[in-house]
Amino acid sequence: MKIAIIGNGILGLMTARAWLRSGINVEISIIGRQSRPGSATRAAAAMLNSFAELEYDSLSTPLDRFKFDLSRAATAAWPAVFEDICPTGGDVTFGFGTYMLNNSATDSLDDDNFNAVREFAAEFAEPCEDVDPRDIPNYHPDPRYRALRALLLKREGWVNPKQFLDALQAKLATNQRVTFIDTEVSKLDMGGGKIRGAELADGSRLEADAFVLANGANLSRLAGELGLPIQRVFYGIGMSIEMQSAENIHTHCVRTTNRGLACGVYSVPYGPDRTLIGASNYISPIPHDHAHVGSAYTLLKAAMDQINNKFYRANLISVNVGWRPTTSDTYPLIGKTSLENLWIIGGTKRDGFHLSPVICADLVTSMQGKSVDERYAQLAPERSLIRNLTREEAISKTVRHQINAAFQHDFSPARNRMLEQLERNIRTDLESLHDRVGAAEWGIPPELTDMYRYHHIPGTA
């Protein structure tokens, strides 16, 4: 059996690994430029976070609980993955233990999310303890932004994704059944209810028995031409910054809660004298090779204010920009399409690296015709948009996130009714947007407000 995997990010490579581990005799081609343009994987932290990613309302639906089950299974899976790919550590920097801060850099949304993480950790008996923020190694915030509470999530880790991807690719390449093809797929040739072949950018053509589309935020570029009812995937343009300093060596991941439409600010160990800080998020219908100067300003300032004010004298090594694959309903796309030999894995937004050992293995299991958790059906690539927020929930949540984001971006309201007026204005704007797109019974996910506003996602009006 020949399998073509389109895309060479973490999901493409972990899918190949899962096939090799299945024991079935397959030939695998992985297509993608070695430079990996726009790769989310290479820009990631990559934090292996599960509880640290939770917000106060994260587990309110059965589908969210399913996604969280996958995330917890991934936490359990990572130690064995490291044992397999980089048993001695070698060139791959990774570790476990994430400090979560509750500071006053923005408003009370942080407090609610911090409390929620703590409560969910207790509910699921996750190893976690309260710590005095002053005991966090190399935590030197500006005093005005210091945390008064902190948690240590003991099993939540991180890995340098570039080093890991290299090690994973090197291991896959030692297997004669795996071929890496350094180009892009420019078109999928469909006929007779299946994919007949892939046309490559170098003019050649690749045929296979099964195709896996794992090309990240570019998914709609190929899938869109097939005429299948697959929702649009957007580019969640994110920036992370690599720093070098011998005096600010971070031994653990240090991060805030998720906040204001993004994942907060964090630092992770990235090498013996390297630290990565992240991350920005700007959702766009088109790809951008570079991120905004304003994002770099906010990120550097937040990292110096909230994590380590000595970062000012670290060396700035590089700015990574990657595209988080962000679906029109914010949930991943995993499973078989209505074409008999086309499978999709993608749309994993900001936790795809962490989820990869579990969702890639499950995809391969289902490609073999074996059963997987039946809740995966809800993530089927040709589903209708999942709309599990009510209009009121969505509007209230978006108002909160936008105000929280404003405080993160130096907003300082006048000592009058300015804040209330601003909240009212945002709410009025969102109500009229919901009216315009026909969102009476459902709500627009906060991060996708502008994708609805500018007609990139159709409403129901």
Ligand SMILES: Cc1cc2nc3c(=O)[nH]c(=O)nc-3n(C[C@H](O)[C@H](O)[C@H](O)COP(=O)(O)OP(=O)(O)OC[C@H]3O[C@@H](n4cnc5c(N)ncnc54)[C@H](O)[C@@H]3O)c2cc1C
């Ligand atoms: C700044 C940032 C921080 C993040 N932090 C974390 C984190 O801490 N933890 C976490 O779990 N996740 C994190 N993420 C999210 C995570 O990186 C993604 O969910 C995950 O990497 C998606 O993997 P992928 O393989 O689908 O996509 P990608 O890594 O984008 O890989 C897709 C690959 O396909 C290639 N490709 C595109 N088009 C074609 C084509 N036509 N033919 C062939 N190849 C093609 C691309 O060049 C790319 O190499 C972060 C993302 C960003 C941007």
